[in-house]
Amino acid sequence: MSPQPVANTLDQENLSPQELTKKLLAVENKVCSYGDTVHYAKDPKFFKHCEGSYLFDLEETPYLDLQMWYSAVNLGYANPRVNESLKRQIDQLPQLACQYLHPEKIHLAEKLVNSVQKGFGQVGRVHFNVGGAQAVEDSLKLVRKHTRKQHMFAFEGGYHGRTLGASAITSSYRYREPFGEFGDRAEFIPFPYCFRCPYGKEPDSCKLYCAQQFVRKFETEYYGVLNPKNGKSEFGAFYMEPLQGTGGYVKPPEGYFEIIAEVCKAYGILLVDDEIQMGFFRTGKLWAMEHFGIKPDIIVFGKALTNGMNALSGLWAKEELINPEQFGPGSTHSTFSSNTLGTATGLEVMTIFEDGDFETSVPAKGAYFLEQLQSLQKKHPEIGDVDGLGLALRMEMCQKDGFTPSRELADAMFQKGLSGDLQARGKKMGLILDIGGYYKNVVTLAPSLTITHDEIDLGIELLDQVITLCKKEGAGA
Ligand SMILES: Cc1ncc(COP(=O)(O)O)c(C=O)c1O
Structure with missing residues (x-):
């Protein structure tokens, strides 16, 4: 018996974002190898466009990106020049x-x-x-x-x-x-x-x-x-x-x-x-x-x-x-x-x-970001270590003792950010994080080098929200 042909997803005009996501994922599941990617997300997300420090999903929800494609997009998404x-x-x-x-x-x-x-x-x-x-x-x-x-x-x-x-x-x-x-x-x-x-x-x-x-x-x-x-x-x-x-x-x-x-x-x-x-x-x-x-x-x-x-x-x-x-x-x-x-x-x-003046602006923004992370650490003892050089910053997630690695909490933060269900400044938002480290418990922060101070403040607000929600739901306890 010859195999069933897979549905053609190019004709997708009248689908809602949810229907389209479902349809695309079903086809992906049949035609794409996972060997060329890393499926860290429980619910893989589709994105439609990008600008500066943001990715936008099919519903136009903005996601503040604090990892910029593992530091491949240092000058911000869709940089005009x-x-x-x-x-x-x-x-x-x-x-x-x-x-x-x-x-x-x-x-x-x-x-x-x-x-x-x-x-x-x-x-x-x-x-x-x-x-x-x-x-x-x-x-x-x-x-x-x-x-x-x-x-x-x-x-x-x-x-x-x-x-x-x-x-x-x-x-x-x-x-x-x-x-x-x-x-x-x-x-x-x-x-x-x-x-x-x-x-x-x-x-x-x-x-x-x-x-x-x-x-x-x-x-x-x-x-x-x-x-x-x-x-x-x-x-x-x-x-x-x-x-x-x-x-x-x-x-x-x-x-x-x-x-x-x-x-x-x-x-x-x-x-x-x-x-x-x-x-x-x-x-x-x-x-x-x-x-x-x-x-x-x-x-x-x-x-x-x-x-x-x-x-x-x-x-x-x-x-x-x-x-x-x-x-x-x-x-x-x-x-x-x-x-x-x-x-x-x-x-x-x-x-x-x-x-540009990156040799001045990156250390200055990095120092500001690190200071905010240190304040966040005072509020959440689960942040065992924060450190950085320029805009390569780390936040090591642990259990309450501030040392035992908590991969569970880091994973939960990653998923929560990607859900796109956060609230900030009167808007529905998401947060893009990357997890690394020997124990897969480190949030590795690599924001756009063009990130503004206001976006750093927003990032801290979203990180605080994500950690608070994940702890409430029992992750990393
Ligand atoms: C330090 C370092 N070396 C090498 C590589 C491999 O680069 P690529 O994924 O483009 O093959 C990476 C990718 O993350 C990396 O971070």
Whole structure:
């Protein structure tokens, strides 16, 4: 018997938003793989349009977005300048195979190269791809080509994507477990997560014990990473996010990265700075690693480069690693790698950054937001920790003791915000949150960098409402 054809949902004119949602979900359930997404929501929501800090559902209910597509939309939804640049490029040169050149690619590469030179005083080149994980894959090839090594260090709680190579250096075993042997699985080093110190130390007295544990690994060959006879290590690179993104916006203490970098430099281990989530002014600097006084050998970037428009990612690497004699044509290649629509929007985004005052405004807004979160913490002991750097802010949800992780409360907050049934300023509203962290109990806040003080106040009002309602309904008790 031949299978039943699925209903055609294109003809949907006379349906109410509720009927349309029901119909679309029924078809989605039949025709869409869930493998390319994450169905965190109990009732997946359909959205119709977006603007600034807001998404609007099929009933036109506004949802204040405090995660901006995991920090891919740093300049706000439907940013007029970015939209215009895309439209201009569509009319000018919408398609071009990437072995041919177009001016926007060169201008964008030049801006990125200059930004690294300004931020880190280093000379290098950039190279494009499409998604974040693909840029990570390209960086792995670059590391292997230069060092001939396939073993990497990475952090516990780190996230670098879900292609095969990126999964090998991403901490979660859950992402690898169904897919067989990963011979190149990274060695995962504890990240300095001071609120829950992996070594049970206190920041005031620990003297960066965690960094010293990394130093210790190189003391003798019997710790498994070094041949002291020739000074060679088995490891090609250390992959690091400046602040952990998916790991819950955890920020390392001052001085930590410097120690790690010094050891790596001594043994020829390259430093790969994954700026895919924290780059592009999320933390108040164009590159988040600029806060931490180290010089990466390779930087990978994606997401907010195009403000979430036509996908474009890439990497920057030091000249001696990536010059054409070392890394020639075809070393990595993808059909869409330097696509004209992505490079044009990326160029506009970088120009907006140059024209703006993000290095001042983001820390100022971040400080204001953090202050409000600290006040909220006084009201709700279930907020165990609040912290942040620029507009990368964290709110760790716990039980009443303020420490035992409460995934249940964080999940309930996420669902409650997405229900679109909140009330604020005389309006029905929703709140878009993202949950991360090692225990999936951290609300990772990444609002638009263009968020206003008034919208921050609204965000705090909605967060307060969501926590109060979830507690009343028994979550996290
Ligand atoms: C730090 C980091 N690296 C890599 C990736 C993978 O990027 P993509 O999802 O575009 O493949 C992400 C995505 O969230 C990320 O946050």
